[in-house]
Amino acid sequence: MPKDLRYFLDKMQKEMPEDLVTITKEVDPKFEVVAIQQKLEDQNRYPMLMFENIKNNYGEPSGFRLTSNVFANRAHCALALELPKDKWQMETSLEYSRLAHQPIKPVVVDKSQAPCKEVILTGDDVDMYKLPVLTHHEMDGLPYLPDVVVAADPDTGVYNASHHRMIIAGKDESRIWMSPRHLWNYFMRAQEKGEPLPIAHVLGHHPCFYLGSESILPMQSDEYEIIGGLLQEPLRLVPSETYGDKLMVPADAEIIIEGEILPNLREPEGPFGEFTGYYGPQRWSPVVKIKAITHRKNPIYLNVLCGHPDTSIVGGIAKEACFYEELKRLMPGIQAVHLPISGCCRFHAYISIKQRFNGEAKMAGLAALPHHDIVKHIVVVDEDIDPFNEKEVLWAIATRVQADKDVTIIPHCRGGLLDPSCTIEGIGTKMIIDATKPMTRPYEEKISVPKEVMDRIQLKDYLGKDWC
Ligand SMILES: Cc1cc2nc3c(=O)[nH]c(=O)nc-3n(C[C@H](O)[C@H](O)[C@H](O)COP(=O)(O)O)c2cc1C
Numbered sequence: 274m275p276k277d278l279r280y281f282l283d284k285m286q287k288e289m290p291e292d293l294v295t296i297t298k299e300v301d302p303k304f305e306v307v308a309i310q311q312k313l314e315d316q317n318r319y320p321m322l323m324f325e326n327i328k329n330n331y332g333e334p335s336g337f338r339l340t341s342n343v344f345a346n347r348a349h350c351a352l353a354l355e356l357p358k359d360k361w362q363m364e365t366s367l368e369y370s371r372l373a374h375q376p377i378k379p380v381v382v383d384k385s386q387a388p389c390k391e392v393i394l395t396g397d398d399v400d401m402y403k404l405p406v407l408t409h410h411e412m413d414g415l416p417y418l419p420d421v422v423v424a425a426d427p428d429t430g431v432y433n434a435s436h437h438r439m440i441i442a443g444k445d446e447s448r449i450w451m452s453p454r455h456l457w458n459y460f461m462r463a464q465e466k467g468e469p470l471p472i473a474h475v476l477g478h479h480p481c482f483y484l485g486s487e488s489i490l491p492m493q494s495d496e497y498e499i500i501g502g503l504l505q506e507p508l509r510l511v512p513s514e515t516y517g518d519k520l521m522v523p524a525d526a527e528i529i530i531e532g533e534i535l536p537n538l539r540e541p542e543g544p545f546g547e548f549t550g551y552y553g554p555q556r557w558s559p560v561v562k563i564k565a566i567t568h569r570k571n572p573i574y575l576n577v578l579c580g581h582p583d584t585s586i587v588g589g590i591a592k593e594a595c596f597y598e599e600l601k602r603l604m605p606g607i608q609a610v611h612l613p614i615s616g617c618c619r620f621h622a623y624i625s626i627k628q629r630f631n632g633e634a635k636m637a638g639l640a641a642l643p644h645h646d647i648v649k650h651i652v653v654v655d656e657d658i659d660p661f662n663e664k665e666v667l668w669a670i671a672t673r674v675q676a677d678k679d680v681t682i683i684p685h686c687r688g689g690l691l692d693p694s695c696t697i698e699g700i701g702t703k704m705i706i707d708a709t710k711p712m713t714r715p716y717e718e719k720i721s722v723p724k725e726v727m728d729r730i731q732l733k734d735y736l737g738k739d740w741c
């Protein structure tokens with residue numbers, strides 16, 4: 274069985290059944306799914322959810338299933354990479370990086386072998402309102418597709434995959450928001466020739482498809498090959514209905530929306546509840562003409578919930594590994610790097626280091642800054658602090674920092690365009706907090722109970738069998 278969303282569902286069922294929750298009661302795509310996710314989040318719970326009975330945007334039963342929170346728990350991502358579920362810390366991002374550096378070329382299969390072609394809708398049958406596209410947050414302009422957009426480079430044919438939101442503006446019309454990264458670059462080159470850029474929005478595939486699409490490798494890297502590396506098998510491709518082999522699409526996807534980004538046309542798009550937890554502004558954005566919808570029978574629509582851990586984690590894992598590898602190359606004392614959810618897995622980086630010389634912690638902070646324009650607060654801790662345990666990181670800041678000498682502020686840097694605290698042009702300030710102990714004087718010892726006693730004392734022997 275090729276690795277697809279259903280393969281992953283089976284894996285969740287076998288290895289984390291307590292974390293896969295099915296909802297059979299009917300839900301509306303407008304706000305209701307997100308309200309359920311928000312209520313769970315308020316209790317710090319992030320099970321993968323499967324909605325069996327969701328309406329479409331006409332208020333009718335959609336015939337689709339919808340899954341969400343696939344990435345909201347790092348243990349799910351560990352499973353996706355075929356790691357044990359308890360290896361969700363640095364092991365997950367390092368395994369991601371190892372596999373992303375062993376790309377596997379995709380294979381092409383016949384249309385008859387492609388599940389994504391079980392149902393094909395073209396011409397007047399294209400109607401995006403029949404899909405359970407969610408309206409997420411109160412001020413969102415319209416329903417939004419939140420998943421992965423694939424496209425072939427108009428000059429080289431190399432494939433890019435990246436998450437891009439697409440508004441539903443009509444039965445066959447959408448608008449897309451692209452920051453100036455790879456897809457935008459493809460589109461600008463097509464537009465210069467006066468041509469549209471064929472794209473496909475892929476909804477529902479194995480989680481590695483999504484994790485791979487967030488890789489921050491150079492533009493010449495073929496992201497279908499990187500996704501193959503993460504899957505540890507070739508991604509199966511099939512020609513699209515509209516563009517044939519000019520746009521190859523993943524054969525094992527649940528749903529494919531084919532279309533093209535039109536040159537020299539802009540329409541308003543947004544506001545949209547962004548990954549920062551704030552609404553991003555309305556902008557003039559390129560228009561997408563939708564040409565075909567193809568899907569499996571009994572399709573599963575995968576929603577990545579923007580502004581919540583689902584989005585933070587899927588985008589953060591690739592960045593974390595890249596940070597770690599680059600820093601380790603410069604400074605072998607680096608132990609671990611964590612981009613925590615509290616900073617949307619973008620704005621904060623916690624770095625642990627075994628310092629060999631005074632000032633190395635600050636050097637690590639400085640070396641980390643250029644890796645991603647969005648990272649702005651770097652906290653460097655000693656190796657006795659676990660960067661995956663935020664309580665320990667804050668304790669290190671509380672007890673090892675004197676702000677006048679341990680905090681470095683670097684104004685007027687490139688920041689995030691969606692960070693509401695930056696200027697409108699995306700200019701912001703970086704901060705490095707050196708929360709390591711000074712090396713120039715002996716430092717107070719951390720309190721502890723003798724290890725031999727800790728190993729010997731078992732709570733259940735003293736408090737009863739329910740304690741461990
Ligand atoms: C759920 C999700 C939604 C995203 N939406 C957008 C978007 O609408 N526009 C955009 O430019 N980037 C968006 N991003 C970020 C890009 O997908 C990300 O920067 C990606 O690495 C870009 O790929 P590229 O380097 O191949 O261009 C989103 C990321 C996630 C995880």
Ligand SMILES: [Mn+2]
Nearest residue numbers: 433434455492
């Ligand atoms: Mn890319």
